[in-house]
Every structure is written in C-alpha cells, then in structure tokens.
Amino acid sequence: MWWSEVKQSAAGLLGGAGDRHALLAWSRRGVLAAGAVLTLGACGFKLRQAPNFAFRTIYISPGAAASLANELRRSIATSDKVQVLVEPREMAGADVVLELLSSLQEKVVVAQNSSGQVQEFTLRMTVRFNLRTPAGKLLIADAELLQQRDVSYSESAALGKEAEESLLFRSMQSELVQQIMLRLAAVREL
Numbered sequence: 001m002w003w004s005e006v007k008q009s010a011a012g013l014l015g016g017a018g019d020r021h022a023l024l025a026w027s028r029r030g031v032l033a034a035g036a037v038l039t040l041g042a043c044g045f046k047l048r049q050a051p052n053f054a055f056r057t058i059y060i061s062p063g064a065a066a067s068l069a070n071e072l073r074r075s076i077a078t079s080d081k082v083q084v085l086v087e088p089r090e091m092a093g094a095d096v097v098l099e100l101l102s103s104l105q106e107k108v109v110v111a112q113n114s115s116g117q118v119q120e121f122t123l124r125m126t127v128r129f130n131l132r133t134p135a136g137k138l139l140i141a142d143a144e145l146l147q148q149r150d151v152s153y154s155e156s157a158a159l160g161k162e163a164e165e166s167l168l169f170r171s172m173q174s175e176l177v178q179q180i181m182l183r184l185a186a187v188r189e190l
Contacts, residue, residue, distance in 0.1 A: 051079070051185030055095035058184075059085040059134075065103030065127060071177050072098070076184075092134050095190060098180075101128040101142065105169060110150065117155060123165060124148045125172040129180065131187065139187050145179050147172035 062069035104126045111120040125147045131140035149168045
C-alpha cells in the first residue's frame with residue numbers, strides 16, 4: 001500500500017507517465033540503498049553504543065590528573081547503569097576503584113630551520129592508571145596510554161599556535177578518556 005502511494009507521489013512530481021524511466025531509476029536507487037544497509041548489518045557493523053560495564057559503582061581517584069578525572073567522571077556518568085562516587089569516604093563502598101597514577105603533557109621540538117628557529121613540535125600526553133577492587137584485587141594492572149600529535153610552528157602566528165596546542169591537548173585527553181572507557185568495558189568479572 002505505501003509503495004503505491006510513493007509511486008503516485010513520485011509520478012506526480014516527475015510529470016506523469018512520460019517519466020516512467022525516471023521513476024524506475026529512482027526505485028533502483030532505493031533498492032541499492034536498502035541492499036547497502038542490509039550488507040552492513042550482515043557484516044556485523046553497528047553504530048557505537050554506550051559500553052556495558054561489569055560494575056555498578058566506581059570511584060575515580062584523580063591523583064595528578066584532575067581534569068582527566070573530571071572528563072572521565074562525566075563520560076561514565078552518561079551511562080545510566082553506573083554510579084560515579086565522588087567523595088573519598090565512599091571509596092570503600094564502590095565496586096571498583098580507578099586510580100589515575102600520573103598524567104604528563106610534553107612538548108618536544110622535532111624540527112628546526114637553519115637559523116635555529118623551531119618549525120615543528122610533537123605534543124604528547126601520557127596517562128598511567130590501574131583498576132582494582134576496594135579490597136585490593138587488581139582488575140587492570142598498571143597501564144600506560146599515549147597520544148601524540150605533530151604541530152607545525154611559526155613565530156608570526158605564535159598566539160594562534162598556542163590556541164591550537166591547547167585544543168590538541170584537549171582532543172588528546174578526550175581520546176585517552178575513550179580508550180580508558182574501552183578498557184573498563186573489557187573487564188568482565190570482579
């Protein structure tokens with residue numbers, strides 16, 4: 001029933017029976033699009049979903065990575081299934097404790113011109129963490145994640161490059177949060 005309505009409305013838009021060829025081309029495109037969707041579904045493709053965690057409550061010990069800990073708290077809190085505990089006195093009641101052991105941001109000179117002026121930097125962000133139960137059982141041993149980006153540099157655009165660096169560090173932090181989330185989702189039993 002709906003297909004006949006689609007054909008009628010398409011025929012009306014295309015100007016009647018003289019444009020039957022255009023209608024057939026339009027319907028072929030629809031069939032090809034549906035085939036592509038079915039093929040993607042058959043190969044296992046699906047959109048990224050919120051991860052499923054094996055725990056119901058988590059306490060995040062920020063250590064030296066306060067801004068990373070805040071972003072991680074927000075990301076985990078978006079999942080309705082996990083409660084993020086904030087107060088240190090609540091740590092004993094958590095299912096798991098995520099310890100952010102260290103966070104390091106580096107800016108390394110990679111290239112200089114013949115007069116010694118910097119032309120390119122590498123920005124690096126490294127995070128070390130572990131996951132354990134409040135009783136001390138390690139679920140994820142000390143792990144280190146690294147993100148890095150290359151940035152060109154110009155003295156004439158120093159302020160713009162400084163803003164670009166801060167944006168890249170924020171981007172790297174978001175990537176690290178996503179990687180930590182994937183590792184937390186990989187934990188299957190406590």
